[in-house]
Amino acid sequence: MDLQIALLLGQDGLSNGAIYALLALALVLVFAVTRVIFIPQGEFVAFGALTLASLQAGRLPGTIWLVLALGTVIALVDGSRALRGRQFRRIPWIVLVNCGIPLLLAGVLFAVSAASLPLPVQVLLALMLVVPLGPMIYRLAYQPVAEASVLVLLIVSVAVHVTLIGIGLLFFGAEGSRTPAFTDVSFELGDTLLQGQTILVVVASVVLIVALYFFFERTIYGKALRATAMNRTGARLMGISGTLAGMLSFTLAASIGAFSGILISPITTIYYDSGFLIGLKGFVGAIIGGLASYPVAAAGAILVGLLESYSSFWASAFKEVIVFTLIIPVLLWRSLKTRHVEEE
Amino acid sequence: MSELDGEGEKTVVLEVRDLSVSYGKVDALHGIGLKVHRGEIVTVIGPNGAGKTTLLCALIGLLPVRGEIVYLGERQDAGRSVEKLVRQGMTLVPEKRELFAEMSVEDNLLLGAFDRYRAGHRDQLETMDDVFDIFPRLMERREQMAATLSGGERQMLAMGRALMAKPRLLLLDEPSLGLAPLVIREIFRTITQLKKLGVAILLVEQNARAALQVADYGYVLETGELSLEGPTRDLLTDPRVVESYLGLGGRH
Numbered sequence: 088m089d090l091q092i093a094l095l096l097g098q099d100g101l102s103n104g105a106i107y108a109l110l111a112l113a114l115v116l117v118f119a120v121t122r123v124i125f126i127p128q129g130e131f132v133a134f135g136a137l138t139l140a141s142l143q144a145g146r147l148p149g150t151i152w153l154v155l156a157l158g159t160v161i162a163l164v165d166g167s168r169a170l171r172g173r174q175f176r177r178i179p180w181i182v183l184v185n186c187g188i189p190l191l192l193a194g195v196l197f198a199v200s201a202a203s204l205p206l207p208v209q210v211l212l213a214l215m216l217v218v219p220l221g222p223m224i225y226r227l228a229y230q231p232v233a234e235a236s237v238l239v240l241l242i243v244s245v246a247v248h249v250t251l252i253g254i255g256l257l258f259f260g261a262e263g264s265r266t267p268a269f270t271d272v273s274f275e276l277g278d279t280l281l282q283g284q285t286i287l288v289v290v291a292s293v294v295l296i297v298a299l300y301f302f303f304e305r306t307i308y309g310k311a312l313r314a315t316a317m318n319r320t321g322a323r324l325m326g327i328s329g330t331l332a333g334m335l336s337f338t339l340a341a342s343i344g345a346f347s348g349i350l351i352s353p354i355t356t357i358y359y360d361s362g363f364l365i366g367l368k369g370f371v372g373a374i375i376g377g378l379a380s381y382p383v384a385a386a387g388a389i390l391v392g393l394l395e396s397y398s399s400f401w402a403s404a405f406k407e408v409i410v411f412t413l414i415i416p417v418l419l420w421r422s423l424k425t426r427h428v429e430e431e
Numbered sequence: 432m433s434e435l436d437g438e439g440e441k442t443v444v445l446e447v448r449d450l451s452v453s454y455g456k457v458d459a460l461h462g463i464g465l466k467v468h469r470g471e472i473v474t475v476i477g478p479n480g481a482g483k484t485t486l487l488c489a490l491i492g493l494l495p496v497r498g499e500i501v502y503l504g505e506r507q508d509a510g511r512s513v514e515k516l517v518r519q520g521m522t523l524v525p526e527k528r529e530l531f532a533e534m535s536v537e538d539n540l541l542l543g544a545f546d547r548y549r550a551g552h553r554d555q556l557e558t559m560d561d562v563f564d565i566f567p568r569l570m571e572r573r574e575q576m577a578a579t580l581s582g583g584e585r586q587m588l589a590m591g592r593a594l595m596a597k598p599r600l601l602l603l604d605e606p607s608l609g610l611a612p613l614v615i616r617e618i619f620r621t622i623t624q625l626k627k628l629g630v631a632i633l634l635v636e637q638n639a640r641a642a643l644q645v646a647d648y649g650y651v652l653e654t655g656e657l658s659l660e661g662p663t664r665d666l667l668t669d670p671r672v673v674e675s676y677l678g679l680g681g682r683h
Contacts, residue, residue: 172510307541307548314531314542321529324491325596326517326546 088400094279096396102285102354103368104392105292106132106347110369111376111388112299113340118378119316120336121329122237123229126244129366130251131217131344133359136352137255138345139213140264145202149258150216151193157223158185164227192216206269214345221341222334229337233329248363255359263356266349288350295346296385299339312336368395368410375417387417441468443501444600444631445490450498452482452489459485460655463498467600467631472622474634474642474663476676477652483635484526486652487602490633491523492516503599517546520599526608528589532578536569539577539588543595555595562591565621583614590621600631607638619645639676643667651676 088096110128117125134150141148162185169177192215201209228247232239272283303309315322315332323329344366348357355361372388391410398409443466450463460482467473477483489496492513500507503519531539540562544555563570566587572580577588586606593601603622607615615638623645626632636642643649643663651659651672659671666672 307545310534310538310542311545314534317531317533318529320493320525321531322542323493323513324517324523324525324529325542325592326514326549327542328512328514 091278092400094276096400097393098279098281098285100393100396101389102288102392103351103395104389105289106351106365107369107372107388107392108385109292109295109343109347109388110366111372111384112296112381113343114366114370114373115376115378115381115384116312117336117340118373120312121225121229121233121240121333123240124237124244124378125340126241126248126363126366127224127251128340128344128369129362129364130248130255131221131341131362132348132351132365133255133357133362134217134220134251135213135345135348136266136357136361137259137264137348137359138216139209139349139352140266140357141259142201142204142209142213143266144264145200147196148213148216149254150220151189151196153254153258154189154216154219154223155186155193157220157227158189161185161223161226189219210349213349214342217345217348218338218341221337221339221344225333225337230330230333233333252360252363255362259359261359263358263361264352265356266352268353284353288354291346291350295343308335364407368392371410371414371417374414377421441471443467444469444503445633446499446501447490448499448501450486450489450496450500452485452494452496458655460489463652463657465650465657465660467633469599469631470626470629471648472626472632472634472646474636474646474649475652476636476639476642476649478675479637480654481652482655483637483652484604487523487525487604487633487635491521491602514546517596518550520597521602522593522596522598522600523602524589524593524604524606526604528585530577530585530588530592533576535574536577536580536588537573539592540569540595543592544597546596558595558597562594565594565624566591583610583617586610586614586618587621590618594625598630600633601625603632603634605636605638606634607636607641615641639672643672643677 110132114125114128117123117128138148138150162182165181165185166178169175169181195212201212204212224247228243229240232243268282268284269287270283274281274283274286301309303313311322311325311327312332312335314325315327315329319329322332344362347365348362351357351365368391369388371391372386373384375387375390376382376384378384391413394413395406395410399406402409445465445467447463447465450460451458452460463486465473465475475483475486485494488494490500492511492515500511502516502521531542534542537559540559541555544552544558547558548555563573568584569587569591572584577585580588590603590606606618606622610618619641622632622634634642634646643666646663649661649663649666650657651666659666659669661669667677
């Protein structure tokens with residue numbers, strides 16, 4: 088391996104690592120706030136990428152049907168609860184939010200031909216189709232069992248994951264999609280070519296991570312999420328309900344997932360089930376951070392990206408094995424250095 | 432004490448009738464009835480395990496109850512929840528403080544006003560200044576992590592955080608727990624100060640003497656039932672209270 092290949096692999100590893108880092112952050116966030124191990128995180132990556140690809144191919148993305156269906160079910164569930172509780176004033180609002188907005192989206196999709204829209208609008212449209220799935224899935228799958236044990240929540244996660252994979256196959260078919268690069272720009276760095284898309288992925292990830300940092304450090308909603316992660320009872324007593332925190336963290340996780348999918352779809356071909364493996368690598372990063380530390384999780388995820396990239400050069404057949412085996416020494420190291428957790 | 436004389440005309444903030452709470456088949460509280468008026472400190476004293484904390488957790492909506500709770504003239508129904516009660520100005524300072532340990536004092540306080548922020552109020556900074564006036568120590572520690580505070584400061588922060596919600600009814604669970612006598616005196620001095628702001632306070636305490644000295648009206652809770660009640664000046668001299676809770680004239 089000469090320097091040129093090393094740089095190329097490094098570039099690849101960094102851009103993948105940046106995506107894994109985003110996913111790792113989302114996984115840590117969701118786990119810290121709701122105790123859910125969010126296995127379906129990767130599906131949002133695939134849905135984001137494939138929804139954008141369908142839009143660009145001029146097809147109606149199946150995601151809209153899912154948004155409509157989930158919205159209707161939520162409207163029925165919440166509406167009947169409001170009826171029983173005689174809170175009639177809430178019903179129009181429930182219907183408007185859960186059915187009205189998806190219908191409006193569907194109307195837009197039917198009215199305009201998405202393929203001819205400029206790329207940023209397509210990206211925005213794809214995000215608007217995929218991100219609502221996060222809070223909707225939280226409402227239907229997790230909120231009813233929010234107080235259950237981590238194991239029960241994990242089982243729900245597996246169910247949601249399998250269901251979404253099936254729905255993905257139904258909507259997008261078995262063949263993969265790749266979207267055109269956002270930019271054709273490339274730079275020469277010595278003998279190596281730096282792809283504009285790779286730089287874009289890294290820069291966008293860094294921007295998103297910085298934005299998340301500001302959200303958690305500077306805004307009251309971000310602080311409320313951190314507070315929920317630190318002390319659930321304390322947060323509830325301040326009026327920060329578990330439902331609100333759950334909805335918010337799932338919205339963020341879905342946004343991060345869909346955004347990641349859109350970022351990598353010009354680099355890799357994404358299939359309906361590609362998300363799982365990508366999410367799992369983010370998960371390895373999150374585990375390195377103990378599902379608790381954001382910076383360590385992000386660093387761990389970048390390490391995963393680099394390890395993956397270099398091992399694909401030396402031992403291509405064992406690339407996944409090497410990446411996932413990383414978890415064993417990490418767990419060993421974590422269990423050896425575990426400290427006693429203080430109360431309060 | 433003169434404020435108490437017009438008791439009949441004072442607004443009732445909280446009224447509880449025949450309240451029972453059970454953990455599974457075990458009755459933790461049985462047939463509780465009590466009243467808290469505006470600008471009044473009511474205390475519930477009793478030994479360990481009498482159900483004092485259970486009572487407060489039940490009132491704030493953390494535990495399901497049987498019986499009747501009327502808060503601000505409104506009968507609480509099955510749909511009551513912590514979030515709704517917080518929105519209506521009921522705030523609990525829990526026994527364990529439940530602070531956000533890895534956040535600064537300032538952020539802890541700010542989150543105390545989270546629900547007011549959500550409801551559209553933007554007066555957090557002024558409220559925080561008021562809280563700093565009451566607890567100057569928190570002002571000095573504003574940048575520090577909550578986890579690094581001393582026991583007394585933690586209690587102050589928990590109370591300050593609760594005050595950020597501008598409560599109408601403040602539920603205090605054992606504010607003296609684990610604190611040095613001098614600190615306890617300071618905390619209780621603050622509690623009397625809060626009363627002047629018009630907040631109704633329900634104070635649950637094991638430290639009966641301190642509680643009875645600041646409160647206007649008191650209840651004695653024993654094994655899940657109220658055994659005695661009355662204005663605190665009467666309770667302080669009641670032989671049954673003196674014998675079981677105050678000891679023979681010893682001050683601390």
